[in-house]
Amino acid sequence: MKFSTILRHLREGVLNIIRNGWMSFASISSIGISLFILGVFMLMALNVNIIADQIESQVEIRVYMKLDTEQAKIDQLQTEIGNIPEVSKVTFVPKAEGIELLRKSIGEDGAELLEGFNESNNPLPDAFTVEVYEPKNIGFVAKKIGALNIEDQSKPITDINYGKGTVDSIFKVTDAVRIIGFVIVAGLAVMAIFLISTTIKITILARRREIGIMKLVGATNNFIRWPFFIEGALIGIIGSVATVILLFVGYSQIIGASEYQLGLMMFQLVTLKEVSLIVSVPLLALGTLIGIWGSILSVRRYLKV
């Protein structure tokens, strides 16, 4: 192909978008709208994921010990628990600290309940909080700690608590949310393709005559194909770039507006910087591909004139 022909195809591709004003607008919008919905759900899915992670990472095991456990035993246990490969962190919570924490969590209303308890008659046992790398392993780690207790002659541990029911249901919810999110995103991608192929079918009808005339004056199939190809790619790129910009502007607004409220609940949305590539690259690629695919499809049908 001559260089001047390549330039001609590029020029024609761009001009076609302008000449077919409304049809191009319809195609760009339908790509844009589909990708926008897809993008919104991608952002939601990403955030649900991260919030699920945040919730999961808050689960921990509490290990309570006999009231009269010696310091040496405590140190030994701390080392043993720390040696379990799944455990990320073991923190010793002495009884004095424990009662302070309890006072704090009950708040002023319940302050009188704990009145009169001091260092000498503190009813709380010494405890460990155990954090694990993989929240899903928490039950398994709790069992291992239980096994440590059984092996030990003095049976220093009285209770191992990780809110068994609560943790299990958190996992159920977060898993369900992830699966639903994935299904919705996949479904929307399919819907976007259908929406766009409908727009393309309409353009095909409009282009039938045009392609027929091109063939009549002796244009080769490649010559006919290229401008359409470029036009489709441009429509896809314009549609997806506009969508990404809109999506990110909107998202940064949402982050700004919800920061305080969610902060109170100890949650944090994924920052724009973190999602920018994860969201924009697939959307841009998908938009461009759909545009090209659509134009190839629309031309192929009528090249057999």
Next chain:
Amino acid sequence: MIELQDIWKTYADGTHALRGVSVVIDRNEFVYLVGPSGAGKSTFMKLIYREEVPTKGQISVNGFNIGKLKPRKIPYVRRNIGVIFQDYRLLPKLSAYENVAFAMEVIEAPRRIIKKRTMEVLELVGLRNKHSSLPAQLSGGEQQRVAIARAIVNNPAVIVADEPTGNLDPETSWGIMNLLEEINFRGTTIVMATHNREIVNTLRKRVIAIENGIIVRDEARGEYGYEI
């Protein structure tokens, strides 16, 4: 130039459009194709520019065996055949200039030459000053002139015209005929299907009459021969 040997054309629905047509059209001839609607005139023309292939028989145009042409080669043969239709078939979103230049872009002619030659043929058809008008802004006769300019811009050996004056008033039709005669005079073979008695009887040329897919009459400087 154009040679048909015992051409049969049967369409998928069983219609026999042509039934054993043999004819030779020489270089630089001007031929009228007459006959009732559905007689096979359009099929005859379509075979020449390879829109259709014969069911049986041999057809050659400008030395190419059109019936046996590989699909990849079709565009190159079409570049040597200009086609004109009753409904002009211009690209509605391109200006007169662009419509004509398009036929040259297709053969990858250099831009400078495209510009020169396009303006030249627009001049020839009398539309130089309307080169930037869109088809919708032109009259029927002017649109047909653009179509003729497009058909001749690559200097084809043959022009196939399917009722080129079918949609035009008599005066405009004569303008178009003068133009076609001028093109023929410059050396292009012209095959024109028509229902226009007055034109055929006035501008005397070879007349081939087709009825029911068979050539029933073929005479030099013939008459239209059908009663209205």
